Amino acid sequence: MSNYALLNKEQHKDLRIITQRGEAYGDNVMHAMTFALEFRDVQSCYPIFFCKDEQTGGLYPTALFGLEQNHNQFLNEFGWDATYIPLSVRRHPFLIGFQSAPENGEGQKSPVVSLDMDHPRISRAEGEMLFDDKGDPSKFLQTTITTLENIHRGLEHNKGFIAAVLDHELLESFTLDVTLNDGSAHQLQGFYTIAEEKLYKLDGAALGALNANGYLQPIFMAIASFARVRTLIDQKNVLLNG
Amino acid sequence: MNNTINRLVIVGGGTAGWLTAGVIAAEHSCASNDQQNSFELSLVESPDIATIGVGEGTWPSMRSTLQKMGISETEFFRECSASFKQGTLFTGWQTGVGDDSYSHPFTAPHGYAETNLAPYWQPQRDKINFADAVGSQTALFNDKLAPKQITTPEYAFHANYGYHLDAGKFAEFLRKHCVEKLGIKHIKANVTGIKTADNGDIASIETDRHGTISGDLFIDCSGSRALLLGQHYGIPVCDKNDILFNNTALAAQIPYSNDSDPIASCTLSTAQTAGWIWDIGLPTRRGIGHVYSSAHNSEERAAEELLSYIATTAGEQAAAAATLRKVPFSPGHRAKFWHKNCVAVGMSAGFIEPLEASALVLVELSAAMIAEQLPANRGHMDLVAKRFNDKFLYRWDSIIEFLKLHYILTQRNDTDYWRDNCRPASIPESLQEKVALWRHQSPWHRDSHHVDELFPSASFQYILYGMGFETKASHTVRRSDAEAQKVVGRLFQENAARAQQLSGNMPSNRDLIDKIHSYGFQKI
Numbered sequence: 001m002s003n004y005a006l007l008n009k010e011q012h013k014d015l016r017i018i019t020q021r022g023e024a025y026g027d028n029v030m031h032a033m034t035f036a037l038e039f040r041d042v043q044s045c046y047p048i049f050f051c052k053d054e055q056t057g058g059l060y061p062t063a064l065f066g067l068e069q070n071h072n073q074f075l076n077e078f079g080w081d082a083t084y085i086p087l088s089v090r091r092h093p094f095l096i097g098f099q100s101a102p103e104n105g106e107g108q109k110s111p112v113v114s115l116d117m118d119h120p121r122i123s124r125a126e127g128e129m130l131f132d133d134k135g136d137p138s139k140f141l142q143t144t145i146t147t148l149e150n151i152h153r154g155l156e157h158n159k160g161f162i163a164a165v166l167d168h169e170l171l172e173s174f175t176l177d178v179t180l181n182d183g184s185a186h187q188l189q190g191f192y193t194i195a196e197e198k199l200y201k202l203d204g205a206a207l208g209a210l211n212a213n214g215y216l217q218p219i220f221m222a223i224a225s226f227a228r229v230r231t232l233i234d235q236k237n238v239l240l241n242g
Numbered sequence: 243m244n245n246t247i248n249r250l251v252i253v254g255g256g257t258a259g260w261l262t263a264g265v266i267a268a269e270h271s272c273a274s275n276d277q278q279n280s281f282e283l284s285l286v287e288s289p290d291i292a293t294i295g296v297g298e299g300t301w302p303s304m305r306s307t308l309q310k311m312g313i314s315e316t317e318f319f320r321e322c323s324a325s326f327k328q329g330t331l332f333t334g335w336q337t338g339v340g341d342d343s344y345s346h347p348f349t350a351p352h353g354y355a356e357t358n359l360a361p362y363w364q365p366q367r368d369k370i371n372f373a374d375a376v377g378s379q380t381a382l383f384n385d386k387l388a389p390k391q392i393t394t395p396e397y398a399f400h401a402n403y404g405y406h407l408d409a410g411k412f413a414e415f416l417r418k419h420c421v422e423k424l425g426i427k428h429i430k431a432n433v434t435g436i437k438t439a440d441n442g443d444i445a446s447i448e449t450d451r452h453g454t455i456s457g458d459l460f461i462d463c464s465g466s467r468a469l470l471l472g473q474h475y476g477i478p479v480c481d482k483n484d485i486l487f488n489n490t491a492l493a494a495q496i497p498y499s500n501d502s503d504p505i506a507s508c509t510l511s512t513a514q515t516a517g518w519i520w521d522i523g524l525p526t527r528r529g530i531g532h533v534y535s536s537a538h539n540s541e542e543r544a545a546e547e548l549l550s551y552i553a554t555t556a557g558e559q560a561a562a563a564a565t566l567r568k569v570p571f572s573p574g575h576r577a578k579f580w581h582k583n584c585v586a587v588g589m590s591a592g593f594i595e596p597l598e599a600s601a602l603v604l605v606e607l608s609a610a611m612i613a614e615q616l617p618a619n620r621g622h623m624d625l626v627a628k629r630f631n632d633k634f635l636y637r638w639d640s641i642i643e644f645l646k647l648h649y650i651l652t653q654r655n656d657t658d659y660w661r662d663n664c665r666p667a668s669i670p671e672s673l674q675e676k677v678a679l680w681r682h683q684s685p686w687h688r689d690s691h692h693v694d695e696l697f698p699s700a701s702f703q704y705i706l707y708g709m710g711f712e713t714k715a716s717h718t719v720r721r722s723d724a725e726a727q728k729v730v731g732r733l734f735q736e737n738a739a740r741a742q743q744l745s746g747n748m749p750s751n752r753d754l755i756d757k758i759h760s761y762g763f764q765k766i
Contacts, residue, residue: 052393052764053393054391054392054393055392055757056392056757056760056761057391057392057393057394057757057761057762057763057764058761058764059764059766166764166765166766169765169766171766172766173766190393192766
């Protein structure tokens with residue numbers, strides 16, 4: 001289980017974060033949440049699908065790293081072999097949360113950074129320092145905070161994006177059947193994808209509204225990402241032969 | 243005689259009126275929604291008469307009925323205090339002592355389209371009950387589990403389901419949807435008179451606040467007083483009290499002692515000395531009532547039995563605080579339902595004890611037939627009316643037979659009520675014949691006379707074998723048996739695996755309803 005603590009300069013001055021990628025650090029996952037704001041980068045490496053949160057039934061976009069549970073095909077002994085790693089993967093062990101900040105006005109909340117003290121990336125011996133000798137945030141921490149801010153913006157943008165695609169009925173359930181070279185069959189269930197036929201029937205006003213909110217580009221990025229399914233299958237066949 | 247049927251007037255605004263309005267308007271676009279057509283649907287509702295609010299259980303058919311009307315299932319759950327119903331658990335019907343219960347789930351036996359498992363279950367009848375052996379749904383409702391997950395799209399399921407709902411809230415919810423979304427004209431007025439045309443049709447109704455309302459077809463949803471079909475046309479009621487003895491209900495609403503108390507996901511029906519008690523779990527309260535035969539039981543004794551049930555299942559305090567509402571009724575139906583240009587839907591057509599929750603499904607089916615076969619003109623109407631009457635007379639007979647079946651297989655001998663129920667004179671001959679037939683062959687698809695039979699043969703199997711009925715094994719060695727044995731073995735195994743898988747994965751009924759209130763279902 002997670003054990004989150006608010007980031008604190010005194011308490012966490014000696015902490016280091018391991019940035020290496022690997023199964024030991026929780027990276028061996030089949031897929032991870034992504035944000036419409038990063039689809040352009042994600043689609044260059046991974047297929048983007050949509051799936052449901054098991055607790056709420058809510059839909060969210062996800063980047064696919066493999067064809068079976070607990071297997072990330074991009075992980076190898078040297079790390080994560082891809083040009084882009086999604087924000088939600090890079091954030092660990094940090095989390096962005098919000099605290100009421102009455103000084104900023106009624107109902108205002110300010111972002112706060114927490115970290116999971118039980119996460120395997122937390123170390124005192126190796127990895128990146130969080131604070132420098134003077135107690136100021138290290139370059140690494142500054143980058144991390146930028147990542148978390150992007151996640152925060154990404155979550156807000158996703159809400160509107162998902163609502164809009166559902167409103168136009170642009171998502172459809174699909175099942176992907178894959179037969180590998182060794183004859184083994186894999187089936188991906190529980191994923192949703194853009195319903196292209198419906199998209200192409202939208203009129204100018206609907207497309208204009210999607211575009212004005214920054215939702216049109218990610219829709220096409222998600223469609224383009226479908227070509228990456230082939231990459232995953234080829235990769236898997238190579239792994240089998242190896 | 244050949245004027246177009248364009249103006250429909252529904253009289254009465256309870257669940258029957260609004261459900262009928264919604265079903266028809268879901269099929270036929272109304273003038274107020276679409277300027278191109280002249281089809282008008284009005285509903286005249288008395289502002290002074292309270293709705294009865296009966297019918298708190300539905301069949302699975304309600305899912306498609308709501309869906310066709312364009313209703314969001316999430317909104318329906320939130321606004322009608324709805325819960326999931328997966329069937330009925332009957333207790334005390336067979337012997338009335340000890341651990342005497344059986345189930346009638348909404349899902350047909352596994353593989354039922356092709357294979358009849360009943361003869362193969364019979365040799366194991368002492369080891370496993372019929373519903374558990376052939377289906378997986380009882381595993382869910384025995385543990386008060388839901389038939390789906392929050393990730394399952396609206397109206398879709400892992401196990402077939404209907405609803406329990408708050409009838410008063412449901413009528414209000416339907417009204418809002420009908421008026422705001424479907425273009426139905428809502429007229430709040432009392433009917434003061436009826437004007438007849440030369441051909442005997444109803445030309446118009448007179449109202450106190452809205453003058454004369456003319457129409458081409460009048461739908462009588464005015465409840466048991468049947469303002470148009472009964473009072474105006476004098477179509478008599480065919481009394482069925484000689485077959486089904488129950489004619490009085492005592493109803494109560496019982497709060498949960500704790501907001502997190504589990505909610506049953508089936509109707510509980512518990513036999514008493516001269517009737518039975520229903521127990522319907524909504525998220526907000528339980529609806530509990532005793533329906534009994536006034537010829538066999540006094541009101542005092544019936545109330546005593548009901549309060550004792552409430553005390554046992556909800557505590558002495560709940561029983562002490564309970565207010566009982568008495569609802570007398572005459573079991574039966576009109577001799578015909580469609581006369582001239584008037585058709586009755588709901589309690590105006592008939593009423594029978596809610597043993598298999600047939601009230602709302604009859605409204606759905608009646609409205610669906612009116613919508614589907616909406617007469618084009620007055621000449622066409624007589625033909626549709628005849629078909630409607632034939633179909634619904636058959637359906638009422640089917641319901642009466644099926645309900646009676648629940649009583650006649652009992653071994654209870656403790657009161658006159660149960661003894662009288664088993665007297666051949668009280669059992670329709672056609673039912674006696676079927677039971678004699680089932681001694682030698684189990685109910686099966688061939689028993690259906692109609693493609694849209696109200697109760698499929700599977701329902702008869704659940705009641706018969708639940709009640710301990712025995713169908714004799716074939717007197718010859720059937721050549722098809724060896725092949726069937728292989729299929730049957732697989733089906734029983736698959737079913738056991740599915741029951742385990744479902745009960746391991748479905749949330750509790752209460753948890754899922756809470757999640758629907760917090761997050762809602764997705765449409766996909």
